[in-house]
Amino acid sequence: MDIQVSETGNYILLRIEGKLDSTTSMEFGTIAESKAKEKPTNMIIDLSELSYISSSGLRIFLQLAKIVKQNGTKLFLAAMQGQVKEIFDLAGFTPYFSIVNSVDEASSRMGNESR
Amino acid sequence: MKRPENITYWVDEVPPPWISLLQGLQHISVYAISLVFPVLIVSTINASKEQAMFLVSVSMIAGGVGVILQAIKRGPMGSGFLIPQICGPSFIPSSLLAVQVGGIPLMLGMTMFAGSLEMVFSRFLRKMRALFPPEVTGTIVTMVGISVVGLAMKNFAGLGGNDTVVEPAELLVSIVTLGTMVGINVWTKGKLKMFSVLVGMVVGYVLAIFTGVISPGALAQIKNASAAWFPFTHHPGWAFRGDMVLPFGIAMICSSLKSIGDMITAQKINDRDWKRPDMENISGGILADGAGCFTAGVLGGMGQSTSSANLGLTIATGVTSRRVALWMGGLLIAGGFLPKISALFAVMPRPLMGSVLIFALSFMVVAGFQIITSRMMDARKTFVVGFSIIFGLSADLTPQIYQNVPHWIHPVVASSLSLSAVLAVLLNLVFRIGISNKESFRIQVGAGSEEIFQKMEKLGKRWGARPEIIYRSVAALDELRSLIESFPNPSQSFEVNAKFDEFNLDLTIGVPWKLPETAAGENAAPHDEIPTETSLATTMLKRIPDRISFHEDKSGTRIKIHFDH
Numbered sequence: 001m002d003i004q005v006s007e008t009g010n011y012i013l014l015r016i017e018g019k020l021d022s023t024t025s026m027e028f029g030t031i032a033e034s035k036a037k038e039k040p041t042n043m044i045i046d047l048s049e050l051s052y053i054s055s056s057g058l059r060i061f062l063q064l065a066k067i068v069k070q071n072g073t074k075l076f077l078a079a080m081q082g083q084v085k086e087i088f089d090l091a092g093f094t095p096y097f098s099i100v101n102s103v104d105e106a107s108s109r110m111g112n113e114s115r
Numbered sequence: 116m117k118r119p120e121n122i123t124y125w126v127d128e129v130p131p132p133w134i135s136l137l138q139g140l141q142h143i144s145v146y147a148i149s150l151v152f153p154v155l156i157v158s159t160i161n162a163s164k165e166q167a168m169f170l171v172s173v174s175m176i177a178g179g180v181g182v183i184l185q186a187i188k189r190g191p192m193g194s195g196f197l198i199p200q201i202c203g204p205s206f207i208p209s210s211l212l213a214v215q216v217g218g219i220p221l222m223l224g225m226t227m228f229a230g231s232l233e234m235v236f237s238r239f240l241r242k243m244r245a246l247f248p249p250e251v252t253g254t255i256v257t258m259v260g261i262s263v264v265g266l267a268m269k270n271f272a273g274l275g276g277n278d279t280v281v282e283p284a285e286l287l288v289s290i291v292t293l294g295t296m297v298g299i300n301v302w303t304k305g306k307l308k309m310f311s312v313l314v315g316m317v318v319g320y321v322l323a324i325f326t327g328v329i330s331p332g333a334l335a336q337i338k339n340a341s342a343a344w345f346p347f348t349h350h351p352g353w354a355f356r357g358d359m360v361l362p363f364g365i366a367m368i369c370s371s372l373k374s375i376g377d378m379i380t381a382q383k384i385n386d387r388d389w390k391r392p393d394m395e396n397i398s399g400g401i402l403a404d405g406a407g408c409f410t411a412g413v414l415g416g417m418g419q420s421t422s423s424a425n426l427g428l429t430i431a432t433g434v435t436s437r438r439v440a441l442w443m444g445g446l447l448i449a450g451g452f453l454p455k456i457s458a459l460f461a462v463m464p465r466p467l468m469g470s471v472l473i474f475a476l477s478f479m480v481v482a483g484f485q486i487i488t489s490r491m492m493d494a495r496k497t498f499v500v501g502f503s504i505i506f507g508l509s510a511d512l513t514p515q516i517y518q519n520v521p522h523w524i525h526p527v528v529a530s531s532l533s534l535s536a537v538l539a540v541l542l543n544l545v546f547r548i549g550i551s552n553k554e555s556f557r558i559q560v561g562a563g564s565e566e567i568f569q570k571m572e573k574l575g576k577r578w579g580a581r582p583e584i585i586y587r588s589v590a591a592l593d594e595l596r597s598l599i600e601s602f603p604n605p606s607q608s609f610e611v612n613a614k615f616d617e618f619n620l621d622l623t624i625g626v627p628w629k630l631p632e633t634a635a636g637e638n639a640a641p642h643d644e645i646p647t648e649t650s651l652a653t654t655m656l657k658r659i660p661d662r663i664s665f666h667e668d669k670s671g672t673r674i675k676i677h678f679d680h
Contacts, residue, residue: 019563019565019568021563021564021593021597022564022593022596022597022600022648023562023563023564052564052568052586052589052590054564054590054593054594054597054652055594055648055651055652055654056597056648056651056652058651058655059645059648062645066645083583083586086583086587087590087655087659090655090658090659091651091654091658
């Protein structure tokens with residue numbers, strides 16, 4: 001798994017590549033949670049290259065959602081691929097997250113909602 | 116069945132009458148290409164003009180009956196889909212043989228025989244499902260497209276019969292016709308897109324008249340045709356011969372295999388959630404196909420089979436409504452009694468035929484690829500597909516190889532389609548040798564999901580399992596692995612017993628513990644309180660498979676995980 005972090009004025013963008021299972025989730029969780037706590041800003045997670053997610057990965061998203069809620073900011077999950085989406089649906093998570101088609105859509109929604 | 120997004124009028128939907136009428140005409144314009152075959156057959160015995168006209172008219176009537184029988188689905192008859200029937204190319208070699216040996220009556224008698232045989236064959240199809248996995252049917256669908264390339268390209272270039280010169284005017288008509296069809300299909304939306312072929316044909320006919328590609332003689336043929344006639348008075352009767360049973364039997368098998376491919380395509384394009392061929396439906400479709408062929412023999416037409424080119428048209432236009440089948444059937448039957456209409460299609464210039472074929476068959480070739488790759492490919496399947504296509508094509512590319520084969524094999528090697536179809540079925544049977552549908556393997560508890568992916572994907576390829584089912588089985592095993600990992604003294608590894616057939620994937624795992632009771636399956640959704648890792652893993656383990664059961668005894672827990680395939 002590979003994680004890239006970039007920050008702009010409005011949001012933090014995290015890009016995950018590969019599989020998010022019990023062996024890789026902790027690393028992702030540590031990076032993402034520390035970013036979310038250190039700078040209370042909106043967060044977009046680009047999932048276009050995420051090929052698999054297990055319950056350990058799902059749990060990290062729950063933790064991130066809790067942190068951004070406490071911060072009063074927003075979390076967007078962008079470009080989720082079919083099979084990962086199916087796992088999200090099976091877990092019953094889909095209605096509780098802002099799932100968007102692309103990073104651009106997430107950033108434009110952020111712009112609209114802040115106006 | 117779920118409605119696919121790219122369909123404009125789905126199978127059960129009823130378009131306005133004018134759309135159904137124009138769609139019916141459009142299908143007839145594709146259908147009409149096959150009327151060349153009966154003309155070609157009778158031309159080899161110097162039959163009279165009346166005999167040729169009789170054969171064309173009655174073939175149209177039989178085609179009309181066939182498309183209706185196929186679409187209406189009454190009792191065991193019909194698939195319920197819009198799958199037009201045409202004069203089947205698979206019947207050309209045997210029909211040529213029959214007219215030379217015993218004239219048109221023998222061809223009609225043996226066509227009746229082939230139709231009856233196909234109807235009987237349809238009753239056993241459900242039990243023969245193992246013979247037609249996606250790599251076999253997909254190969255047949257692909258080859259249906261590829262095998263017509265020669266005919267399509269010759270017509271596109273305006274060649275055929277005594278015409279061996281590519282004339283600029285013909286090429287112009289071809290390019291403009293195909294360009295119009297493709298342009299409308301790709302760059303327009305809504306109603307116009309539904310009629311891309313019809314508009315292309317009209318443009319093509321007009322251009323053909325202006326450039327002289329349609330000869331004044333052909334136009335006179337339409338003008339001089341009588342307004343109405345009753346073709347059955349010209350019926351020459353029937354004849355049968357024992358030595359024709361084999362050629363017509365083989366033609367029937369080839370024709371049915373192609374029709375099975377067409378029916379699978381029809382199922383696939385009409386169902387967003389298509390997973391596997393519905394053999395019950397195919398069995399009804401083949402019964403109707405056989406009934407259409409039998410009707411042709413009785414009334415006096417050429418052997419019929421479903422039309423891949425017309426099916427390509429339904430994909431291109433997004434109109435699969437069975438109402439169109441009724442209009443098309445009605446128009447074809449009427450056309451059989453109205454020689455002016457049949458003459459209009461009978462004089463269709465070659466460039467137009469070539470353009471329509473190239474347009475429609477592009478969709479068939481791609482539909483075939485999609486069926487083939489709907490399962491994971493391994494070396495066995497690769498050889499089934501590769502060998503069938505390569506050896507199959509040799510029938511057309513290097514026919515001299517087959518010059519000295521026994522007489523009874525001729526219908527098989529007569530075309531690349533029939534050779535490919537027969538090879539695909541046989542090779543699939545051969546390569547089933549040594550495939551075990553049971554396998555045991557161990558999973559390391561401390562490792563990540565990667566090891567499970569590797570093992571399950573390897574098995575999935577060998578078994579030809581659907582990739583999405585294999586993916587879900589990996590997800591379930593990975594959740595089980597994390598559960599076991601969370602126990603106080605986890606073992607190093609655990610054994611998985613996997614069992615597969617075309618309908619089921621079952622995984623059985625025995626663990627020496629009782630699994631923790633959790634409130635799994637109820638609430639995994641985000642709450643302020645985040646579930647523990649064990650609880651979330653148990654929830655997912657229970658939700659990912661189609662069924663899961665836990666059997667506890669003294670030695671621990673036996674977990675059975677089931678996926679529908």
